Amino acid sequence: MNLDLIVSNILNPPILFFFLGMFAVWVKSDLEIPAPIPKLFSLYLLLAIGFKGGVELSRSGITQDVLLTMLAAIVMASIVPVYSFFLLRWKLDPYNAAAIAATYGSISAVTFITAGSFLGQLNIDYDGYMVAALALMESPAIIVGLVLVNVFGSGGGNRDEEKKTEWGEVLREAFLNGSVLLLVGSVIIGLLTGENGWTKLKPFTQDMFYGALTFFLLDMGLVAAKQIKDLKKTGVFLIAFALLMPLGNAALSLPIAYVIQMSQGDALLFAVLCASASYIAVPAAMRMTVPEANPSLYISTALAVTFPFNIIVGIPLYLSAINLFWS
Amino acid sequence: MNLDLIVSNILNPPILFFFLGMFAVWVKSDLEIPAPIPKLFSLYLLLAIGFKGGVELSRSGITQDVLLTMLAAIVMASIVPVYSFFLLRWKLDPYNAAAIAATYGSISAVTFITAGSFLGQLNIDYDGYMVAALALMESPAIIVGLVLVNVFGSGGGNRDEEKKTEWGEVLREAFLNGSVLLLVGSVIIGLLTGENGWTKLKPFTQDMFYGALTFFLLDMGLVAAKQIKDLKKTGVFLIAFALLMPLGNAALSLPIAYVIQMSQGDALLFAVLCASASYIAVPAAMRMTVPEANPSLYISTALAVTFPFNIIVGIPLYLSAINLFWS
Amino acid sequence: MNLDLIVSNILNPPILFFFLGMFAVWVKSDLEIPAPIPKLFSLYLLLAIGFKGGVELSRSGITQDVLLTMLAAIVMASIVPVYSFFLLRWKLDPYNAAAIAATYGSISAVTFITAGSFLGQLNIDYDGYMVAALALMESPAIIVGLVLVNVFGSGGGNRDEEKKTEWGEVLREAFLNGSVLLLVGSVIIGLLTGENGWTKLKPFTQDMFYGALTFFLLDMGLVAAKQIKDLKKTGVFLIAFALLMPLGNAALSLPIAYVIQMSQGDALLFAVLCASASYIAVPAAMRMTVPEANPSLYISTALAVTFPFNIIVGIPLYLSAINLFWS
Amino acid sequence: MHAVNRMEIMSDAVELGKITAVLNQGDRVTYSILRNVSSHGVRGESVEDSFISSENIYIIAFCPPEQTKGLLEKIRPILNKFGGACFITDATEIKSMRCVGSLS
Amino acid sequence: MHAVNRMEIMSDAVELGKITAVLNQGDRVTYSILRNVSSHGVRGESVEDSFISSENIYIIAFCPPEQTKGLLEKIRPILNKFGGACFITDATEIKSMRCVGSLS
Amino acid sequence: MHAVNRMEIMSDAVELGKITAVLNQGDRVTYSILRNVSSHGVRGESVEDSFISSENIYIIAFCPPEQTKGLLEKIRPILNKFGGACFITDATEIKSMRCVGSLS
Ligand SMILES: Nc1ncnc2c1ncn2[C@@H]1O[C@H](COP(=O)(O)O)[C@@H](O)[C@H]1O
Ligand SMILES: Nc1ncnc2c1ncn2[C@@H]1O[C@H](COP(=O)(O)O)[C@@H](O)[C@H]1O
Ligand SMILES: Nc1ncnc2c1ncn2[C@@H]1O[C@H](COP(=O)(O)O)[C@@H](O)[C@H]1O
Ligand code: NA
Numbered sequence A, B, C: 001m002n003l004d005l006i007v008s009n010i011l012n013p014p015i016l017f018f019f020l021g022m023f024a025v026w027v028k029s030d031l032e033i034p035a036p037i038p039k040l041f042s043l044y045l046l047l048a049i050g051f052k053g054g055v056e057l058s059r060s061g062i063t064q065d066v067l068l069t070m071l072a073a074i075v076m077a078s079i080v081p082v083y084s085f086f087l088l089r090w091k092l093d094p095y096n097a098a099a100i101a102a103t104y105g106s107i108s109a110v111t112f113i114t115a116g117s118f119l120g121q122l123n124i125d126y127d128g129y130m131v132a133a134l135a136l137m138e139s140p141a142i143i144v145g146l147v148l149v150n151v152f153g154s155g156g157g158n159r160d161e162e163k164k165t166e167w168g169e170v171l172r173e174a175f176l177n178g179s180v181l182l183l184v185g186s187v188i189i190g191l192l193t194g195e196n197g198w199t200k201l202k203p204f205t206q207d208m209f210y211g212a213l214t215f216f217l218l219d220m221g222l223v224a225a226k227q228i229k230d231l232k233k234t235g236v237f238l239i240a241f242a243l244l245m246p247l248g249n250a251a252l253s254l255p256i257a258y259v260i261q262m263s264q265g266d267a268l269l270f271a272v273l274c275a276s277a278s279y280i281a282v283p284a285a286m287r288m289t290v291p292e293a294n295p296s297l298y299i300s301t302a303l304a305v306t307f308p309f310n311i312i313v314g315i316p317l318y319l320s321a322i323n324l325f326w327s
Numbered sequence D, E, F: 001m002h003a004v005n006r007m008e009i010m011s012d013a014v015e016l017g018k019i020t021a022v023l024n025q026g027d028r029v030t031y032s033i034l035r036n037v038s039s040h041g042v043r044g045e046s047v048e049d050s051f052i053s054s055e056n057i058y059i060i061a062f063c064p065p066e067q068t069k070g071l072l073e074k075i076r077p078i079l080n081k082f083g084g085a086c087f088i089t090d091a092t093e094i095k096s097m098r099c100v101g102s103l104s
């Protein structure tokens, strides 16, 4: 594996500010980014990434490549939570297993963006419609997770009672939660307004993008470092899961990417989508629909282990693998 | 009327994000832009628009055209609330009638900005000093509204008692409330610093402008859709008023614009100023000075009916009329 | 002294928005920039200034000039609080004297930035590594202040008891408080990522900079004007101190700058660092470590007297002096 | 001046809608919602409050004493789902005026 | 340890200045202001809280029992204007230290 | 349904860590922290709340009556440093459920 890649990945401002945030927590500095500033940046990033993706989609059109990619995305988002669930059942009750499985089936937009910046730095092209894949991969895992709970959850009384009334809520939470709605809405708006809209919004959604990502990762460092203390409760099994799962998911995604002839850049982004775990949309949905599961388990693994692992080691590692096989 | 205009108006990012916000409320998504982020964008927009207006004023100088425009602005801002009041008195008590009349006499900066973007898109020029007209039209309606309450309000006891002590407060609220002060202050600073200041601030006040407007309209969509439920209490009379009043005010403004030989772009902006209703500065002032009026009446009509009507139908409609008469 | 300089300093947007903020408070306008928006801008300014400084340091390298400047910075930051303390002891108890002395030994980043903008306007060059001097001058005064309290504080019981346990906290507060950490961290990240990072972050940290400064100074005007009412309690002695101290410190810094052959631009920035007083980092540290001192004394003098004095009169005045001696 | 009961409810923000729906059923019930509160000891674990993890709310409601029992019975099962807490105090209501403006 | 009265006042933010002016007249009155609260049932209608419509505040004040009546008489007319609410509870004050720093 | 004591603590934000450390020592103590509160009359001077000057916090804690005295004894010296206030009221706890999810 290519050490240069890791170094050039680490030596860029967003990643370094992520470390600065972690450092601040470790030395007990009072540095904090008070609410709702992080929310502002997360809304901005979703809007900017969705809009750019939509514009790119309007440029490329909906070709066969696009459709194949979308199909692959939906397939991976649906099967990852299934096999994750059975792995997790080894040590966990069905509720926690399903909630964590859903988390890993969905994606982390910030990991995706970081991978995009990394490719930009190495001058490797990728297709804008990968953002559409990202948008498509947000939701299926939530539904699969809920199905798993209903099939394998302790078939007991009050679950079944509430089940009927809650399915509507589940689907709404899966497809209409704030993050998904803003992302998908921005894709559609980008698609509708195309070049025209792009010219007007570019200074905001493109030029500010890298800076906003930097600021946001500073906050992510603060939050992730605070979550690390919850890992004690999590135990070795879950930490191992959180480190190996991204590798497994990426390993599974690459052959698929190869078969449908993705470019190297697209393959990296696809691998990153499969390897990353959601720490915003899915946890929010799981808290509402699987209250039996313990949020600190699925949030701390996704945020304090898998997220840093992917942005520091995972991204350059997956690219090394792609370099190896594609050439 | 020109359907192309409506479509090209709707198919731009700010308007589409407005719809996205409304859609989010209708499908009960949890998308929200938490306080004080909307406030940040509204302060930004006032600062940017005022500053640009001041710089433009420093470019054009205070010519006869400018003075005529200012005069027209003050006249319209003073008479609109008067005839609105008598129309509203047909169904409403004097307090609510005066508060709503004041709301429609004043202006909506975001509607103005949206009209400016629309002109920008069609490559129609307009004069920067129209912003000065906007600034001048914020306040008179507040004072006219208060005079109407004092003349026609049920001349009873405690109103009169407090009247003397409160006039100072009324004038201060009219000319020194936060929105007016920031807007007027920014105009003056733009005027004082001219090209020099413009070069330095342009990346912030000009390049980010369209993006900030987009973000802000997303929030306006959320807020307006929530206000729509208050319209039930409002009744058919007020909804009709909120739809017809902009048409009437625009219809009255166009001959004036024609007579003083405004350009087509300026005429559109003037019509939009007259047709729009204030949902920030005036409601804030009215809550303090006419507590007898019901805020949900004047806020929901201005925000949930007149604002969307103007940005969707009104702006292209007024421009069609201008195209007809000016050529 | 050069009146033109003062006028050209005042006639730029950030200073004028500072006055607008003060004006808003004086006329009792309800203009306010709600929390945490000012915090967002202050974090942004620290990040942007530190990052730029780090990049400049990576350009210049660590030369002898740089080292001499750093040495001068540390010396001034250490001796200013010592002689300030003895001056203040004339009228104040040791706790308040030490807290105010520490405040004046440290620096105000916004004053520094305003001076940088002022130089930019006059096309006078300065070295980017002055930001490193700024970063170095944040902390020593906190430690000197604490030493003064421990040596001269009423040697009584409970101070000594707690002393041992608190030194770790003091050092952490001095070097790891949020402002210092973000500033120093950003310098280091700028140094590490150099030109590469600069190209990516420039639209955010450079192009938005002047606008963010403008917005922040609007808020500073609001805050400073509110602090002015606390000055009554402060008394004439402290007001005189707050006006004369910057002059004294600047006067002391200029010969040093001259001897180590700083450029005119660097000399101005150095003078401004010495002349300015901290109203964020040091007050936060003093509240924790010298609770016996009255915060309204050290905050109101630094913020409501010294800060406006420096940005309005001080900066052009110090530059006049430099013009005189350097040529 | 008449006696009321004061209820303090701490809960997860996702339950807010259900709790207010219950409170709105009551007659002459007044309540205020405080958001972004950090709560500890309410659920099994102390949850760090951030936009990423959960958000806690704090509701202070006042209601006529005869309604307290009925409302509590409906709120209890909601709190049971996530873990939440509810505390009752006695208080005196001074005056609650209604807004007078309306369509004539 | 001595008895105090606890007042909870809910009101529109525009009245904040007047209410605190009254509270400042009292002797040994301690109060805290919570802003951006959503209040329901206080006025005639439940008002959505946003930067566009009104903002509600929640004040918690503690005062010596003998002052309660006097303060309430002055606060009542203010609350009557917009509709607002005020509730009283009994409490015990533990300790209230004063800051010692001052000009010597 | 059992009796508890309700403590309201107003303090400077810099003492938050120390106060919560004390509260965490208690058994079955529930507390909520409200930040960015404006407090007046607590310390010697009313402190304007801004990111530049100090920030006040408001803690509402509930604890079993037998623990109140012990906790107060430890909180008092903390409040004495900056000046702070603490008030006690009686209340009734309705139900406090614990979160059930955990590693099996
Ligand atoms: N709106 C956006 N959505 C997604 N990625 C973006 C967006 N804007 C910029 N980027 C990425 O950020 C990096 C910096 O962009 P550039 O402006 O090309 O230097 C590139 O890698 C882009 O892929
Ligand atoms: N500071 C500003 N104040 C008012 N309108 C602005 C401002 N900046 C940009 N705009 C408008 O926003 C639209 C986009 O501007 P541009 O594409 O940069 O010419 C144009 O229609 C401008 O009229
Ligand atoms: N990141 C930054 N840190 C410090 N000063 C800056 C930064 N960006 C811009 N400035 C200053 O802001 C002023 C405006 O910059 P310019 O883009 O050169 O017009 C100049 O005087 C710069 O010194
Ligand atoms: Na995944």
Ligand code: NA
Pocket (backbone or CB within 6 Å): B080, B103, B104, B105, B106, B107, B249, B273, B274, B275, B276, B277
């Ligand atoms: Na109008």
Ligand code: NA
Pocket (backbone or CB within 6 Å): C080, C103, C104, C105, C106, C107, C249, C273, C274, C275, C276, C277
């Ligand atoms: Na100094």
